[in-house]
Amino acid sequence: MGARERPSLWRFSLFAVTWQLSFWLGWGLVLAAAFQMRSLTTDLATSSVSAVGPQLLMVAALVIFGELRPVVASDSWAQDGVPISTAFVFATLYLWGFAPAVVLQAVAVLLSEIVQRKDIWKLVFNVGQYVMSVSTAWAVMALAGLNPIVAHPTTALRPLDVAWMGLSWLVYHLVNLAMVAGLAGSTGKTWWESFSEDFWYYTFSTLSVLAVSPFIVAMVLMNAWFVPLLLLPLIAVYKTAAISRHRERESLHDPLTRLPNRVLLQQRVSTTLEEARRDGTGLALFLLDLDRFKEVNDTLGHPVGDALLEIVARRLVAAVRPEDTVARLGGDEFAVLLPDIEHPNDAIEVAGRIKMALTEPFHLEGVLLDVDVSIGIALCPQHGDEAEVLMRRADVAMYVAKGEQTGIEVYDVARDPNSPARLGTVTALREALDRGQLELHYQPKVSLDDGTVVGVEALVRWQHPVRGLVPPDEFVPLAERTGLVHRLTAFVLREALDQVTDWWAHGIQVPVAVNVSMRDLQETDLAGLVAAELDAHHLPPTALVLEVTESVLAQDPGRAVATLRELADLGVSSSLDDFGTGYSSLLLLERLPVAEIKIDRSFVRRLDEADGDPAMVRSIVGFAHGLGLSVVAEGVETSSAWKQLREMGCDVAQGYRVARPMPATAATQWLVERVVRGPAERTGLRVVGGGDASRP
Ligand code: C2E
Ligand code: MG
Numbered sequence: 001m002g003a004r005e006r007p008s009l010w011r012f013s014l015f016a017v018t019w020q021l022s023f024w025l026g027w028g029l030v031l032a033a034a035f036q037m038r039s040l041t042t043d044l045a046t047s048s049v050s051a052v053g054p055q056l057l058m059v060a061a062l063v064i065f066g067e068l069r070p071v072v073a074s075d076s077w078a079q080d081g082v083p084i085s086t087a088f089v090f091a092t093l094y095l096w097g098f099a100p101a102v103v104l105q106a107v108a109v110l111l112s113e114i115v116q117r118k119d120i121w122k123l124v125f126n127v128g129q130y131v132m133s134v135s136t137a138w139a140v141m142a143l144a145g146l147n148p149i150v151a152h153p154t155t156a157l158r159p160l161d162v163a164w165m166g167l168s169w170l171v172y173h174l175v176n177l178a179m180v181a182g183l184a185g186s187t188g189k190t191w192w193e194s195f196s197e198d199f200w201y202y203t204f205s206t207l208s209v210l211a212v213s214p215f216i217v218a219m220v221l222m223n224a225w226f227v228p229l230l231l232l233p234l235i236a237v238y239k240t241a242a243i244s245r246h247r248e249r250e251s252l253h254d255p256l257t258r259l260p261n262r263v264l265l266q267q268r269v270s271t272t273l274e275e276a277r278r279d280g281t282g283l284a285l286f287l288l289d290l291d292r293f294k295e296v297n298d299t300l301g302h303p304v305g306d307a308l309l310e311i312v313a314r315r316l317v318a319a320v321r322p323e324d325t326v327a328r329l330g331g332d333e334f335a336v337l338l339p340d341i342e343h344p345n346d347a348i349e350v351a352g353r354i355k356m357a358l359t360e361p362f363h364l365e366g367v368l369l370d371v372d373v374s375i376g377i378a379l380c381p382q383h384g385d386e387a388e389v390l391m392r393r394a395d396v397a398m399y400v401a402k403g404e405q406t407g408i409e410v411y412d413v414a415r416d417p418n419s420p421a422r423l424g425t426v427t428a429l430r431e432a433l434d435r436g437q438l439e440l441h442y443q444p445k446v447s448l449d450d451g452t453v454v455g456v457e458a459l460v461r462w463q464h465p466v467r468g469l470v471p472p473d474e475f476v477p478l479a480e481r482t483g484l485v486h487r488l489t490a491f492v493l494r495e496a497l498d499q500v501t502d503w504w505a506h507g508i509q510v511p512v513a514v515n516v517s518m519r520d521l522q523e524t525d526l527a528g529l530v531a532a533e534l535d536a537h538h539l540p541p542t543a544l545v546l547e548v549t550e551s552v553l554a555q556d557p558g559r560a561v562a563t564l565r566e567l568a569d570l571g572v573s574s575s576l577d578d579f580g581t582g583y584s585s586l587l588l589l590e591r592l593p594v595a596e597i598k599i600d601r602s603f604v605r606r607l608d609e610a611d612g613d614p615a616m617v618r619s620i621v622g623f624a625h626g627l628g629l630s631v632v633a634e635g636v637e638t639s640s641a642w643k644q645l646r647e648m649g650c651d652v653a654q655g656y657r658v659a660r661p662m663p664a665t666a667a668t669q670w671l672v673e674r675v676v677r678g679p680a681e682r683t684g685l686r687v688v689g690g691g692d693a694s695r696p
C-alpha cells in the first residue's frame, strides 16, 4: 500500500496549505477592506453622484438577498451553486471599489453560511475563499487601470475595458475553483478531479451571472430603483443552468436507486483505468445479478420488487468503501467498481462481504425474503485494460457463477465461450473427432494381493498435427463445457470396446474402464448407449466399467444416481474416480450404486513423503470396505507405496509402478506377456510369474 500513502500525504498538505491561505490572506483582506471603508465614506460624501447612501444600501441588500437565497440551493441535488449575489458584488467593485465589495462579500457569505449551518472550519474557509477570488478580480481591474466609477465619475468605459472585465470574471472563477479543489483531499478526490468536475457547468453559470454586473452598474447610475428588476434575468439564468444540470445528472443515474447508471459507470471505469495505468495499480470490476429476483417480481408484484432493489442498493453501498462505485445496470443487475486493487484476493474478499451483506433476509410487506447474488469479477491488468473488455469478462464470470451456483467467480479465459483461444480449440477438437486424431492409451489395474490384472483404464489423447500428443486435461474439460463431450464419450466407448473385443478374441479377458463425464450422466441416455454398444460388440456387461469423478455428485446427484442405477441394472459396474478430491457425503456414497472407489493420486503420493501420514489412506480403505466397496489406489509410483497399500488391505493398484498408460499395440503386448488364461473358475487374468510378478 506504499503507493497509496504518498498521494494521501500530498493531499493532506494541499488541504492544509489551501485552508491556511484562505484564513490568513482572505481574512487579512477583509480586515484591510474594513479599515479602508472608513476613509471611503468621506470620499463618497464628496462625490458628485447624489444619493450614494441609498444606492449602496440597495445593492448591499440585494447582495445579501442573493447570498441567502442561492436559487440552486433550493434543490437538494446541487448545493454548491454560484450565488447570484456575485453579480452585485462585482457591480459594487466597479462602482465603489475594492473595500465595499470585499466587506459586502464577506458579510454575505458569513450570513449565508450561518443560515445553512455549515461547520465553522468551512465557514472560515468560504469567507476567505470568496474574498480572495474577488480580490484577484480587483487586481486584474487595477492592472487594467480601471478606477471605481463613483469615485472617478469622469471615467468612461472603453471597449477594451469590457475585455478586461471579462478577464476579471474568468480569474475570479478559476481562483475560486482552484481553492475549492485544494480541499479535495477531504473528499478522496484529487485536486484535478475536483477542479475539472462539472467545470463547464460552473464556468457557464458563473460567467452568465457575472455578465449581468455591468448592467447593474448602468442601472445604478441611471436609476437605482430599477436595480431589483435585474434579479429576474439573473434568476432565469440560474434556473436554466440548474435544470440542464439536473437533466444531465438524471441521464447518468438510475431513477429508482439513484445509483450511477451504465453510462456513468462506463465513464468511471475509463477514468479509473487511466489512473491505474498512470499509478501502476490495478482495479476490479464486479457484475452482480440477483438470483430469484424474477420470482419476487412475479409473485409479490413490481412495487415490492422495486422496494427490494432499493434496499439491495443501500446494502451494496454500505458494503464497499466510499471511493468505490456501485451502479445499477438495469433490472436486477448491479456493478461495483473498486479502484486500487492490488491482488485478486482483495477483490474476492470484497465480493464475499457483498454476498454476506445480501444474505440477511429482507423484510418487505410483512414477508421475509431471501435473496442471493452471483458475482463475476474481472481484474485489470490481468483480464484487460479497456472498460468494454472488463465489462464483458465480468459478465462471463457472472454467468459461470450463476450456472455453477458458486456465487463468486473470477474471470477465467478457459471458461469464456468467446475467447478466441478457446473457440480455436473447440473447433479444432471437433475436427479432431471427425479426422480421427483422438486415440486411446491403456493403463493396467492390478490386484495388490497377487498381481492379477483386474482391468485396464482407457485414457484418451489427442494426436495434434502441430502440438503433438495433447493430454486429456487440456481438452476434456473444454469438451465438457461445450457439450462436445457426448461425442467424445461415444467415441471412447466404441474405440475401447473395439479393443476389448480384439483382446477377448485372443484370450485376454480384461474389462476396460471408460471415464464418463457429469454431462454424460445427466444429459444423455448413457445406459441406452452403453447397452447398444455392448450389444453391437457382442460383449457381456462385465467387459466394461465406467469411471465417474466425485465432482459429478456435487451438481445433481439425483440424476447421476438414477443413471448409475440403470447401468448397474444392465450389469455394468461403476467406479468413483478421484476419490477424496470432491465433497461427496457419506450418506450419498452409501446410496451410490458403485462397486469401487479410486483413491486420488494426491493421497497416494503422500505415502512416499518422508513425513507423509498413511492414516488418511488407511481410513479411506477401512471405510470403503465397510460399505462393501472395492478400493483402487491411483498413482502408485514406488515399491514403498505398493507395500504400504498392500498392508492396509487396499485391493487394486494403478500407476507407473505397474505400467504407464500405453498405446494400444504396446498395451496389447504388455497384456500378452503378463497374462495367461487362468483356471476355469477364475474370471480374471493372472500375471505370469505370480508373487511380485506385477513389476513392470
Ligand atoms: P483419471 O481418470 O484419474 O486417470 C488417471 C490419470 O492418472 C491419468 O492421467 C494417468 O496417466 C495418470 N497416472 C496414472 N498412473 C500415474 C502415476 O503413477 N503417477 C502419476 N503422476 N500419474 C499417473 P491422464 O491420462 O492425463 O488423464 C487425466 C484425466 O483425464 C483422467 O484422470 C480422467 O479424469 C480424464 N480423462 C482421460 N481420458 C478420458 C476420457 O476418455 N473421457 C473423459 N471424460 N475423461 C478422460
Ligand atoms: Mg479415471
Ligand code: MG
Pocket: 577, 578, 598, 600, 601, 634
Ligand atoms: Mg483419477
